[in-house]
Amino acid sequence: MTPADLSAAIVRILAGLQAAGTLGAGSLPTDVVVERPKNREHGDWATNTALQLAKAFGTNPRALAELMAAELRGVAGVAAVDIAGPGFLNITLDAAAAGELAKTILEAGEAYGTGSDLAGQRINLEFVSANPTGPIHMGGTRWAALGDSLARVLIAQGAEVTREYYFNDHGAQIDRFARSLLARARGLEAPEDGYGGAYIGEIADRVLAGTADDILALPDAEAQEKFREYGVELMFGEIRQSLHDFGVDFDVYFHENSLYESGAVERSIERLRELGHIFEQDGAVWLRSSDFGDDRDRVVIKSDGDAAYIAGDIAYYLDKRSRGFDRCIYMLGADHHGYVPRMMALCAAFGDQPGTNMEILIGQLVNLMRDGQPVRMSKRAGTVVTMEDLVDAVGVDAARYALARSSANSQLDIDLEQLSKRTNDNPVFYVQYAHARTKQVANNAASLGVERTEFMPELLNHASESELLAKLSELPRTVAQAAEFREPHRVARYLEEVAGAYHRWYDNCRVTPLSGGPVESVHRTRLWLNEATGVVLRNGLALLGVSAPERM
Template identity: 60%
Template sequence: MTPADLAAVISDGVHTAIRSGHLSAEVPVPEEIRVERPRHRHHGDYSTNVALRLAPAAGLSARAVAEVLAPLVSAADGIAKAEVAGPGFLNITLESGVLGALARDIVPAGDAYGRTDRLGGVRLNLEFVSANPTGPVHIGGARWAVVGDVLARLLEAAGADVAREYYFNDAGVQIDRFARSLLAAAQGSLVPRDGYGGAYIEEIAAAVVRRRPGVLELPDSEAALAVFRAEGTALMFDEIKASLAAFGTRFDVFFNEKDLHDRGDLDAVVARLREGGHVFEEAGALWLRTTEFGDDKDRVLAKSDGSWTYFTADCAYYLNKRSRGFERVVIMLGADHAGYVGRMRAMAACFGDDPDTHLEILIGQLVNLVRDGEPVRMSKRAGTVVTLDDLVEAVGVDAARYALARASADAVIDLDIDLLTRQSNDNPVHYVQYAHTRLCAVQRKAREAGIDKGVPQDFDPSLLTHPREAALLGMLAEFPQVVAGAATLREPHRVAHYLEALAATYHRFYDACRVLPRTGEDADDRTRARLWLTEASRVVLRNGLRLLGVSAPERM
């Protein structure tokens, strides 16, 4: 029985209490009932605070509500007893074997265990990374590459329909500076003051010349710039795509900003905003009155020289996503873009959308790479920043993804190269992966000894009564709830923390409960029951690592 199953039993008990008149008909049944493992095992298998939540509406004390619910919950199949504790908590003990039967459910479920329909029916567009194609993905972009990718996996595991999208900024001033930098490098000139430097500029410039051998002989410098703009941007973006793919991050859509300009989408979006009465002219420029919807100042759509601002393209892009049928647009931005939140929410409101429903902006903090306690600042190719490729070269894909996923996105993190390359329990990814290899080793040794866990009908869950077995089963039961919670709260780090706790719980179980018989002893039903528990633990660890995009090795 999982926490979700138990929550359903408690919900039924509340409904029964209302129908029987023991609780007021005015009492609202919570959509989500919180069920947790108590800190102390003698308090039962699970505990809920539902009575404390219902008490105000019921007009009773929380203890009185809990006393109404206790016999109703106790009467449900699989429940040994439900006891009132403290100010109104309900401590629940399952019947012998009910918790153990979870292992029998997890093993055949395999990859599907942990998946729910919590977000079923939600169609969501998730935009992340979206770095300008003017240089390699830097370490901050690497963080979004992981957090966004893992969040997409979690949202899908919770039942949502997710489109992963990369916004390709191939228009505007930054691309012009990039093109001028490439042309200067190809000509052997100094990089423009506002341009881009680094070995990658010289590499791409040389690649453009190889593709278009006559580009430097063009009599018109603007024509040459156009070639470097088009070819250089394409080459840079190919590199970005390759780096992200090698990092295990995939996208469903690569959306070009230039297409918005070429199709006339910016004109169309301004016309729509004007129809809504939100556009005005001042000092020769065109403005959007975003202050009406909470922004700190109105925003320019078109400058006095007639050129569009980046914000106008943002408006057109948001509307494009909504027109494709996405009911929720989620955008991940770095800390340097925190000021965009107010204007983007106001923009959504100008279109008649509810910013709380249709738009969600997640802000992530900085990442620092350190070695020997000192910051690593210089990149081999980028010159001034650490890139995604630098990070992978230093610690590997698994360690990099895990380290970036296990920290809350709103916290600045220091990635310690020494720690992440260490093959010890101090290294979190090694600790979790080692637990998986240990589980695989147990199964491998069982096969070598000719011991089979048998078919589900042979499995006796009532034999899993040791406190360490109960603790491990309790952890396994929480996995679907952890996945759904991480998806709903947009907090992928919860999965990593759960896996570390699960690994620790398994190690304690393994140390206290012998799984395989000693030499000369025969396997018995308890051996087979523990093999089922071991395999269930392996399935959950593997599923959790896959959600993080991290491998689950069988040997280390």
């Protein structure tokens, strides 16, 4: 008996009451929320359904609660139903019905926690998309952790997800990058508007070492082109490697330049022109984005004939849609939030639904802190702190967990001291240790002959077992909400609660008998609960891309 089972039972009861004429006409909910009450004196589960629906059914909350309670008491596994306050229903299960969950979880295994809310949806999830002009900095790192985890959560809800990286290999920033490489190779200062980190020297050296001809002997324009061609390739290789080492691999690395080479940019602008949303003024080509909620119109082709940045986005969006994606989710940094209205406008200009076909998530900035001061310098990049810096300092698990455990729309300060020097005082270790402990307990149980040969769920009746079971039952709902709200951090917070409940259970309920004592049914049954906790922690950590070690 899980909260989901109770919820379904309540929906059936309401329908039954209405069919019997006991309730007036009123639209029935398809799902009601059943929650663990904060105060254990209020039972195992509680719902405020009667308070919320009474008005719609033309009755008062207390009366509706009475009707529902009478029916609920007849549901198998329900031990008691009380009505409290203005109309809360407090439900107590019998221990066996609650304990059954341990077996359910073990039978489901890796599938426990998955759902089908998003079944059939084809989602394109674009994140990171950092320019290949330098290493990935903290903003991109946060998106890598959060985006990859979101992808996993969406997949767990049945969506078909393509992780995509938009590779901006076209335009002025790349030119500056190439000029910077060339200048460094010639022993000159970086250009005024160029890039100056130590990595520029490294890349420049590798370009020189990797090309047979003496490209420094070429005229500037040709030499710069060589540095652009090979330098971008090398930089991008490094970015891919950093991401891979971070546990993030994209299904598609999309090259902006390909949109220009294939003519997709011209074709997409032509399409908008046919739809009547393009006009020309002052020698430039404009998108009438103000017709679609943007605060002004936007230049698509500049008066000098070059494409503006948005031209690539127009073509890219159309390309994603033509590849069959119902939803295109973009994860952007806070410094790009001003770009959102024009993106939504171009979506609408194509006749699509902003917010549905196109969804944009904005992530606030993240600061690395050390000794209470922001860390701004990176050895390699010169100015920004990179993904590699963070991983070097704290490791992949701690880095990903720290970045994924907070909501994207709050700014985040990450304390390197807490994550590195005192690693055992870190939330990720609290969770990972709980998982390792389930393994240790299982090993001890095996060596003492405790096996899962019998399962008597009514023996899981200690208060700490009730708490643990209740917490384990919430994984499916947590994952579903994380997917619905695009908030994978919910999974991390949930796991911390599971870990706490497990540690408390461990201190109260032994899986192995005291030395010399007989192995009893209760030990064998508790082993199921121990294993079920391991499954939940493992499945949850997997959604965050964090390892579940068997020992620490």
